Amino acid sequence: MTNPDGISIKDILFKVGSATFLTILVVMLGFMLLKSDVEQAGIDMLFGKGNITMGSIDDQSVPIDSFHAAKRFCIQMYQGQGSEALWADCAFQTLKGQYIFRKIGNSVGFTITEESEKQALMQEAEKVSKNSLQGAGYSEEDLKKPIEIYRQFLQQAPLRFRIDYKVSQSLFQNFLPTEIRRTxxxxxxxxxxxxxxxxxxxxxxxxxxxxxxxxxxxxxxxxxxxxxxxxxxxxxxxxxxxxxxxxxxxxxxxxxxxxxxxxxxxxxxxxxxxxxxxxxxxxxxxxxxxxxxxxxxxxxxxxxxxxxxxxxxxxxxxxxxxxxxxxxxxxxxxxxxxxxxxxxxxxxxxxxxxxxxxxxxxxxxxxxxxxxSGSILTAILMEIPQSLEESIKVERASVRSVSEE
Structure with a gap:
């Protein structure tokens, strides 16, 4: 059967199918060329997850992956005891504390770039992969590649969460290294x-x-x-x-x-x-x-x-x-x-x-x-975020608890 222009239905179906196949191929090729952490964000956008947030801290959105990373941290801290509401409260307080320390770090010139954190994470992935090969007797074919371990790390906690966590830890260990004596x-x-x-x-x-x-x-x-x-x-x-x-x-x-x-x-x-x-x-x-x-x-x-x-x-x-x-x-x-x-x-x-x-x-x-002097320094470091905390607004999404998928 042909249409008035002389093009058969078979030709039309062939062209449509070819165009669809090429589109899928181009999209897949694009993801292969993307860096692994950007790749996941692209997939999230395709499936409508890219803009999902759990609320905001100081008018900055809280991505759902950062929330779940903080929540896992809190579950470990409470040793699995407690409720979803308790873990959610703890997660928001953890993210709020990290945000405050990020501001403190920026003000004193202490920052960690995404590129340096990616490099550190890849080095850790290579180390894990190498140790697994040496210790468990796996063949190279059965072993996870460093890039796969790297992606797994990012699924457990995104870059932003990892960077903020490192900044807060470093500030406690290295900030105000001075001798303070009580009178x-x-x-x-x-x-x-x-x-x-x-x-x-x-x-x-x-x-x-x-x-x-x-x-x-x-x-x-x-x-x-x-x-x-x-x-x-x-x-x-x-x-x-x-x-x-x-x-x-x-x-x-x-x-x-x-x-x-x-x-x-x-x-x-x-x-x-x-x-x-x-x-x-x-x-x-x-x-x-x-x-x-x-x-x-x-x-x-x-x-x-x-x-x-x-x-x-x-x-x-x-x-x-x-x-x-x-x-x-x-x-x-x-x-x-x-x-x-x-x-x-x-x-x-x-x-x-x-x-x-x-x-x-x-x-x-x-x-x-x-x-x-150590306890005095700790008190000073705790006083700074407490002073900032009152001025930082936290807004939660309408759903108070979102289960991890």
């Missing part, structure tokens, strides 16, 4: 603090608790929906029915509810945070905060400062001393006269505290022999 006065204060005992009550809560509490009473009443419906009816651009008349209220109810909740959620979280601040100034504010957030009050009696590094409430663990403001507040006069102070923060967790007693210990002369 006698500082050692006396440290001695008193080591023997200090505190009594306090606290409410511990998470970012998720805030979101749940802010959305708890958002469900609109029929009266509120009717008010929104009447307001829409006055707008000439409001959607009309097929007959040109306004769509009945009952038919619009579902849409109206969605619009109401969308607008309400925008303001409810900020309103809740403002309410928490107001409750902190009330005599029984801590109990009201506990009720509002659905969290029990924790009471601690005669605890040392080191005990406050790990407060356990069920499966949750909180460290008050991880927030620099807590230690600063401890030194303020009249601390026990303050109603409720905080909130203190550790990652995605918070604590509001009410002190009922603070007693300092007696100076211990043996402390004058302790002049370790």
């Amino acid at each position: 006698d006065g500082e050692l006396n204060i440290l001695s008193e603090a080591s023997g200090a005992r505190v009594d306090l009550d606290a409410v511990l809560y998470t970012e998720e608790d805030l979101v749940k509490a802010s959305e708890r009473n958002l469900e609109p009443t029929d009266a509120q929906l009717k008010e929104l419906y009447d307001k829409e009816s006055l707008d000439p651009n409001t959607l009309k029915g097929k007959d040109g008349k306004a769509i009945p209220f009952e038919e619009r109810k579902t849409v109206l509810r969605s619009k109401f909740l969308l607008e309400a959620r925008k303001n409810s979280l900020e309103t809740l945070k403002a309410k928490l601040v107001a409750l902190q100034n009330e005599p029984d504010g801590l109990q009201k905060i506990s009720t509002l957030l659905g969290r029990q009050t924790v009471s601690l009696k005669n605890k040392s400062l080191s005990d406050l590094k790990k407060i356990s409430v069920g499966k949750d663990v909180f460290s008050l001393s991880s927030d620099k403001k807590f230690l600063q507040d401890l030194s303020l006069p009249g601390l026990t006269q303050k109603k409720n102070i905080g909130p203190y923060r550790e990652g995605e967790k918070y604590a509001i505290v009410s002190f009922s007693g603070v007693k300092l210990g007696n100076p211990d002369p043996s402390f004058l022999r302790t002049r370790d």
Whole structure:
């Protein structure tokens, strides 16, 4: 059979098939010529994965491969214990910490280029391949080639994650290499603090608790929906029915509810945070905060400062001393006269505290022999990211937990 131009259907099918084959061949050749880490990105783009992110840190997107690398790091750190939510929180905090150290590294001129990291990774892959050949008795045909091991390394953790991890480690090992000695006065204060005992009550809560509490009473009443419906009816651009008349209220109810909740959620979280601040100034504010957030009050009696590094409430663990403001507040006069102070923060967790007693210990002369500089340097290095952390915004994708494929 031929068409009016004299070209047979067979010829048309042959040309279409040839063009398709050539297209596939060109695409495959392109990937063969690409560098291996770019190749994976190209494949991701073909399958719609190239732009998948888990949120942003300081308005910079968090790629899903970096998130999963951080999550694997956290699972190893927690030895497989915990939940998906815990590992996700830890992953975001890990990536946030790496981002902060990247900024610190850039500011002091300490950086690692992608090219140098690629070379180091390829050298490691060649070393692994060579050692496998020597140690396991594999033939060269059965052994993974260095380029395959290199690609496997990148699947486990992308270049950006590896570079940021190395920068953060190097800053801790090499940054501020100087001798710092405590004075006698500082050692006396440290001695008193080591023997200090505190009594306090606290409410511990998470970012998720805030979101749940802010959305708890958002469900609109029929009266509120009717008010929104009447307001829409006055707008000439409001959607009309097929007959040109306004769509009945009952038919619009579902849409109206969605619009109401969308607008309400925008303001409810900020309103809740403002309410928490107001409750902190009330005599029984801590109990009201506990009720509002659905969290029990924790009471601690005669605890040392080191005990406050790990407060356990069920499966949750909180460290008050991880927030620099807590230690600063401890030194303020009249601390026990303050109603409720905080909130203190550790990652995605918070604590509001009410002190009922603070007693300092007696100076211990043996402390004058302790002049370790290493711990001071560590404290300085931890102070820098904590100071930057408050100004860095973290936004998560709407899906709070994404399983690895």
